Amino acid sequence: MITGKNYIGDNLSSNSSVTFQTFNPKLNIENDITFYEASDSEIQKSVELAFQAFKKYKLVSSVEKSKFLNQIADELQLISNDIVNIYCSETGLSEARCLAELTRTINQLRSFSELLINGDFQEVSIDTSIPNRVPAPKPDLRKMLMPLGPVAVFGASNFPLAYSTAGGDTASALAAGCPVILKSHPMHAGTGEVVSAAIIRAVKITNMPNGVFSNLNSKGIEVGEKLVNNPRVKAVGFTGSLRGGRAIYDLASRRDNPIPVFAEMGSVNPVLIFPEKLHKEYAELAEKFAKSITIGSGQFCTNPGIIISFESEIFDLFIKNLVEEIEKLSPSCMLHPNIYNAYINGIENIKKNKHISVLTKEDSESKANFPKHVISSVKAKNFIQDKKLQDEIFGPCSLIVKCLDENEMLQVINSMEGQLTGTILADTNENFLGEKIINALELKVGRIIFNGVPTGVEVCPSMTHGGPYPASTDSRFSAVGTNSIKRWLRPVSFQDFPQNLLPNELKNDNPLMINRKINGIASKNEI
């Protein structure tokens, strides 16, 4: 039963007369349920509750927080049918995709739950005193990471589960000890409410403080702006467009007290292909990349938007195969008419560019929200001159960039902005593949893939999902994997503290049995 209301802590609330509905892009009609925009007082209340909850929640033991995250995972598992129904009606995505994303979401929650148990994420470091050191005694210093405070999380349009309500940002922030105020994505507000209800149930079952999670509905940008400007909010997590992410970053950095923003934004994910590899596998590569470009209707932030190689017969053959393969695949539904229309506009702009050739067929009108797959090509020198060709077109398309030689390929790489990923398709003893290319690419990306596709972001400690701006607003952190918890933590040092007043993590007898660095050496030892 979806109410359309906001969760202000555990209270379902609908003060505002402003309402909106979600949209079923497959049927091309609005859904029935009415959602209530969060009012100013609801925003204020959610933040105030989060602040009060923070003071309690930061004192909750890691073991209890771990149970809380597991309970959220359990609650989601229990309602997978409800989630599938609302998810599919609001996104145009398939049941299989929904279930895969739900599994990912649940696994993320459980991996943070596990992380909380071993305590490594707190980076406990203890340097014991040397009272008789000359010229001055060395004090006892003990450091651990502590939560920043309430975090505002913006749900992503393209991952209604894994990067939204109970997604990576929420899971990592709650694991860090930070309450979350979720600004639900308006395209899947119903999915957001169903997931929020599961979180609220977990809050109650595990006795977490009320206000540790709130869910705010909003069709426009005002609710998000007010959240980011609220002095009680101490950090922001965002996944979405460059325009949206930059607007939030600008707001946050212009506050009287600026706060960190981790925005994971646009990326065109360049793919470099080398001749030996092409000669051996052009057909397989074409098939593989046709799938990677069109998966989820191209609505992945790691979508391979630029494919770069050398002008040659073998590259032309690859391109011909890619075009054929991608035309074989049926268009799949996009998330929303707004996203579909933005894609159509992006493709129209490409067609107007005199340096670009569109290679896929220009047949009759496509069905609303089911976009045609588009492959186009451009010469490297024109690509380098026109920065706009680097703008992400969110959808199932890719631009081929043809270089004269390795030097021009280097220029293409050097001309590019920051990217989430870069991919190299090559034989390991490829003539053209110098360290130069890898070193140049490395400066631009958060992750380099060798002989794979960039889509598919494994959740593991060694994953980096982020990168130099505009891939993200802070390349020093990752949005995926357990290390993403670091975004919401800061070090606090305790100097010469008596045992009874220290946090348990820092006490001599290591009551939590966690790993600590004691005078530089990692151990679980007592002091």
Place this chain on the structure above:
Amino acid sequence: MITGKNYIGDNLSSNSSVTFQTFNPKLNIENDITFYEASDSEIQKSVELAFQAFKKYKLVSSVEKSKFLNQIADELQLISNDIVNIYCSETGLSEARCLAELTRTINQLRSFSELLINGDFQEVSIDTSIPNRVPAPKPDLRKMLMPLGPVAVFGASNFPLAYSTAGGDTASALAAGCPVILKSHPMHAGTGEVVSAAIIRAVKITNMPNGVFSNLNSKGIEVGEKLVNNPRVKAVGFTGSLRGGRAIYDLASRRDNPIPVFAEMGSVNPVLIFPEKLHKEYAELAEKFAKSITIGSGQFCTNPGIIISFESEIFDLFIKNLVEEIEKLSPSCMLHPNIYNAYINGIENIKKNKHISVLTKEDSESKANFPKHVISSVKAKNFIQDKKLQDEIFGPCSLIVKCLDENEMLQVINSMEGQLTGTILADTNENFLGEKIINALELKVGRIIFNGVPTGVEVCPSMTHGGPYPASTDSRFSAVGTNSIKRWLRPVSFQDFPQNLLPNELKNDNPLMINRKINGIASKNEI
């Protein structure tokens, strides 16, 4: 032999006709040497050299970088006499202080040199593949931290060695693999040149790429602004005033490609004193804090600027003793007339505030640049109402805040902005000392000291020198200690890479013999 020129890489350069001199505050006269403001082309050249050097320097092995840092330390050791002469003439600080700061600077360099050897700072993490995992194979992912790129470092006025030319920001950035363009502090440009010459000698001796370090002179703000706005500059380190730090943060966050800024700025470092402690030690505490408030003429960012306790006879006795002790101590020279005048203005403003009583004697004019020590007091309710009383007055003064009860003390803490440090002076079984107080203070600071003074920042892994804004612009990092290297590093992941193309840190056979996390378990094992 000081030339007054800029180091553009290893080249001494003086394009500009704009010049300035440093000042001897003890003698109250300008020093002889003429310094040349860095010109636009010199700025541009230094950044371009840094960018070119970066491509080479990031490939230099950690062992070689470690030797480079050690060589800088050696070079500084060799010229300690030269440093003392110019340092004392430009700062009004004593020879003993200079030597202590030089030792700290050298030790910092050596500690980063050591850090580079064990490799822990790179946080190498390897998750091996599971090709037969269902529903999808798990790829091989290997992650390490890599340098951001050229870093602009702004020298601090109050630490001409330890937080300037070869200070903590420079040492940590060079250790991270980032070239440094140093914007020298105009008050001690000569010290800056002497230290820069030592760094340049070390660059040559250890065969580091030219441009890995440059030193730019500037009396005003324009050189710094141009540096921060240069697209090749990828991060900024700053130690100084809130106004200066915020201006740099604003510039950096308004760039087309925003970059991270770590600015360590103002702080009033609240000290909370509890009654039992006062009863036992009021006289000793008064003596200790008189020294802490006046050390370095109060020009320490950890200077105890606010002292908070409960209205009582024993607190009055402490205050009386503190005033007596501080009046016994002779004024010491401030760094520069500008800093002296800012202090005098700050004190004048305090005197005008009708809620504040100045407790130290108002005697005749002080000697130029030798400021009087000032203790004043205010009631907590008036302190809470007037945010301006939280502004740092850089110099040897402290404001006593008198609370009615524990509740009012909590309000005082809650009303405060972010701080580098908070200090608690208490008996361990003090009635008034609840967890509430510690928990409230912890939210505001980077370091809490128990029964000590905030001045004196130990360089060790467990130190945090930073804190919530405005103590710093990013509380997630520390400016002191080897962890400060994290400010200049970002994770990069390599997916399914062949062994020969991986960085040495990530290769199966662990040729560098460093600690790595392999599938979550730390070891030096091969794979």
